[in-house]
Amino acid sequence: MKNLLPLPNSFKHCDFSWINQIAYCTLFTVCSYYGLVLSQLILLLIAGYVFIYLLYARKVTLCILSLIVLILCLGSGYLQRHQQSPSSQLLQTECLIYPDSVTVNGDLLTADGRMKGKLVRLQIQLKSENEQQKWRMDAPSFTRLSCTGRFQSVNTSRNQHAFDYEKYLQDKNYFGLFVVEKYRVLSGSAGQTLLSQLRFYCIKQVHEQLSRKASQYVQALVFGYKNQDFQEMQSLYSMSGILHLFTISGMHVIFFLGLFDYFFRRLHLSFAQRMLPFIVCALTAMFLFGISMSVLRATFTYLLTYLLNHLSIKLSRLDRFSIVLLILMVIFPNTLLVLSGQLSLLVSFLLIFIPHAKSKWQSLLFMQYLHVLTAPFLFCVFFQWPILGGILTAVFSYLFTFLLLPYCFGLFLLTFIPPLLPFFNLPFDWIVKGIEYSLQFLVNFQLHFGTIPSWLVGICLILGLLFLQSSYHYLVPVICLFLPFLYFSFTHLFVRVTFVDVGQGACSVIQSAFNQEVIVIDIGGKIAMEKKGWQKRKSKPNCNYSLVPYLKGEGIHRIDALVLSHGDMDHMGDLLPICEQFNVKKVYLTKGAHHNEKINRKLKQLPKQTKIYEVLANQIIGHKIPLQVLAPSKAGLGENKDSMVLYTKIHTLSFMWTGDLPKEGEIELIRKYPTLKVDILHVGHHGSHTSTDATFIQQIRPQMAIISVGEKNRYGHPHQQTIQTLKENHVQIRRTDQLGMIQYRWHFSSHIKEYLGH
Helix, strand or coil, X not given: CCCCCCXXXXXXXXXXXXXXXXXXXXXXXXHHHHHHHCCCHXXXXXXXXXXXXXXXXXXXXXXXXXXXXXXXXXXXXXXHHCCCCCCCCCEEEEEEECHXXXXXXXXXXXXXXXXXXXXXXXXXXXXXXXXXXXXXXXXXXXXXXXXXXXEECCCCCCCCCCCCHHHHHXXXXXXXXXXXXXXXXXXXXXXXXXXXXXXXXXXXXXXHHCCHHHHHHHHHHHHCCCCHHXXXXXXXXXXXXXXXXXXXXXXXXXXXXXXXXXXXXXXXXXXXXXXXXXXXXXXXXXXXXXXXXXXXXXXXXXHHHHHHHHCCCCCCHHHHHHHHHHHHHHHCCCHHHCHHHHHHHHHHHHHHHCCCCCCHHHHHHHHHHXXXXXXXXXXXXXXXXXXXXXXXXXXXHHHHHHHHHHHHHHHHHHCCXXXXXXXXXXXXXXXXXHHHHHHCCCCCCXXXXXXXXXXXXXXXXXXXXXXXXXXXXXXXXXHHHHHXXXXXXXXXXXXXXEEXXXXXXXXXXXXXXXXXXXXXXXXXXXXXXXXXXXXXXXXCCHXXXXXXXXXXXXXXXXXXXXXXXXXXXXXXXXXXXXXXXXXXXXXXXXXXXXXXXXXXXXXXXXXXXXXXXXXXXXXXXXXXCCEEEEECCCCCCCCHHHCCEEEEEECCEEEEECCCCCHHHHHHHHHHCCCCCCCXXXXXXXXXXXXXXXXXXXXXXXXXXXXXXXXXXXXXXXXXXXXXXXXXXXXXXXXXXXXXXXXXXXXXXXXEEEXXXX
C-alpha cells in the first residue's frame, strides 16, 4: 500500500488523492466506532493516532470521509445499542412478520418482525395442530398481525464459554424478545415483505417437491436457509472444517451473478443498457439468498468489481475490501460484532495477502496457509481447529462449485417440472450420502486448545501476516498454533473445581493441571414433559448450552471419570449426548444401580470403549485428584437414598458432594464418620427441605455451601428451611440460580481464588 505523504508546506499542497489509501479511513472508522461501543481505550487510541496521522499528511478527502461514515454509524448503531430497554408490561400493537424467518418447531413458533419500526424477535405458543399447519403452509398470509403480549427479559450467559443469547440479540440490533399471548391476522399484505414472501414460497416449493435430503442441500446452497433438519448434518460438516461452504458467499454469488451477466451479454446489450437491470437482479438475488453478512459482503464486492472494471478504474484488492467494509458499516454498524461478519470479512481480508498461485499444487499450499491463519480465531470462537480443514476446503470447494451448486440450482428449477424430478433427485441423494459417509472418517482430526482471548488472536494474525510476506513464511504455523498452545499451557497450570449451572440439576467438573485428569460429577438434564406428537420440539440437549461449551472452551475432549450420583434425570439425563461428544473413559455409579430400568436403558447405549464401574463406600475414584466414596455402604437401585457421597481434599480445602441424599442418609453418614469436616459442601437435593439436616451441618461445619438450582424452578428450591439452617450455622451460601457458574482455582500451591458467574 502506498505510503502517506509527509506534511505539505501549505493547504494548497494538500493531497486529495485516495487511491490505495482507503484502508486508513476504514481503520479509523472501525477503531472509533467499536472503541466507543465496547468501551475499549486501546481502539480509541489507535483511531486517534490514525486520524492525527491523516491530518498531518493533509489527507482532506480521507478525513472528511472518515468522519461522515463514523457519524452515520454512531447515528444508528451506537444509539440503538444504548436505547431504553423494552418494558415488560402487557402491550397491544401491530407487528409486521417476515415470512421467510418463520420457524415452526413443535408448538413453538419464532419469527423476525417489526414493531413501530424496530426489529424484534417474536415467540408464539401454538395452541393447535391446525394452527401449526397454517403457519407452515401459508406464512405470508400472516404478514400483518395485531399482537397482545409482552417483552421478555433474555438471560445472559451463565457459564464460561457458553452462548450469550442476550448479546446475540443486541449485536443483531433486535429491540427485544416479544412473547405473543394472543394475536389476530390483519387483512392486506405489507409491501415491505414481498421479497420475503417470494423467498418463503421458493423454500416451500423445494420442501414439498424434493426428497428430505435434497431439500436440505437446495435450501442451504441456493437460498441460504437452514432449518431444524439441517442441524442433523451441520455437526458433520462443522467438525470437518467445511461448514462455511454452505454459507452463501463469494463462490455462490460469482456463480449466480455470473449467470445473470452471461444472460445479458447474450442479449448483446451494451454496458450502459445492462447495468441497471443487472444491479436490480443482483439486489433481488441478495434478498432471495437471505440477507446475511456473507451475502452482503460478496454481493457488494462483486458489484463494485463489476462497475470498476467497466469504468476502467483500478483499485487494489485492499481498496475494494475497505470500501465494502465501509458500506457494510453504514448499513449495519455491528458488522464486526456478529460471527458471520467476523468470519466472512476475516477470510476476505486474509485472501488479500495470499500470493497468487502459479499452479494447482501452489494453490493447495496457499489454502493451507489461509487455514492456519484462521486457526487462532477458530480457537477463540469454536475452541477447536479442524486439522484437515484446509485440504478438505480445497477439494470440496471444487466439488461444490462445479457439481453440487449447479446441481442444486437445477433441482430447484426442476421442482416446477415434477415428472422429471425422480430422474435427478435420486442420483443427487446418492452423491451427498457418499460425501457424508466419507466425511465421517475425517471428523476426529481436531486440535483442542480451548478458547483464547481476542488480543492473542490479533497478535497471531499480525505476526502471521508479517511472516507470510517474508522469507520466513514457514513460521506461520508456529505462530498461529504454538502461541495458542502456550497460552493454554500457562492458563491451565492449576487445579480447578467448577460447579456448572445446568439449570434445575447438578453438575461439577474437576480438572487437574493441564487437564491431565478430568472428572465430571453428574451432568444435569431436563425432565421431559408429556406432549402430543405435533407439540414435540426438535431441540438440542440441555448440556449443549452449559456443560459442553464449558468443557470445549477449556480444551477438554476426554473425560477420565464420569460419576453419576444416582438415577434422577436432573443428574444423569444428558449422559448419552455427553458420551457422543466426548471420549468418556469410565462411568461410575453406585452398586446395584444398573438394576434400575431407567439407568440400565441408558447404560446399554453407551459407546463400547466406555467402561462401567459400580462402587461402594471406601473406594477411590481418580488418580491425580482422588475422590473418596463415603456412601452408600450397600447396594441399591440408584434412588435418592442410594446417592453417591464423594469427598476430596485439594491442598488445604476439602469438598463434599452428597447428590440427593435425604436427611436420614446424612445422619447415618456422620455416625459412620464422626470426625468428618468439610470446607465446601455441595448441598443435597438442590436445597430441598428433605436434605441438609441441622445436626449434619453442625458436625461437618462447612464454610461455604453451593446450591445447584434452576432459576424460578417449579419445586421452590432452595427451601427457606434449608437457607435458615445454613445461615444459623454461619455458612456462606452460593447459588447457581443467582450467580451462574461457580469456580475455584488454585494459584501457586495453596492460594485459592473464587470466580462467580460467566
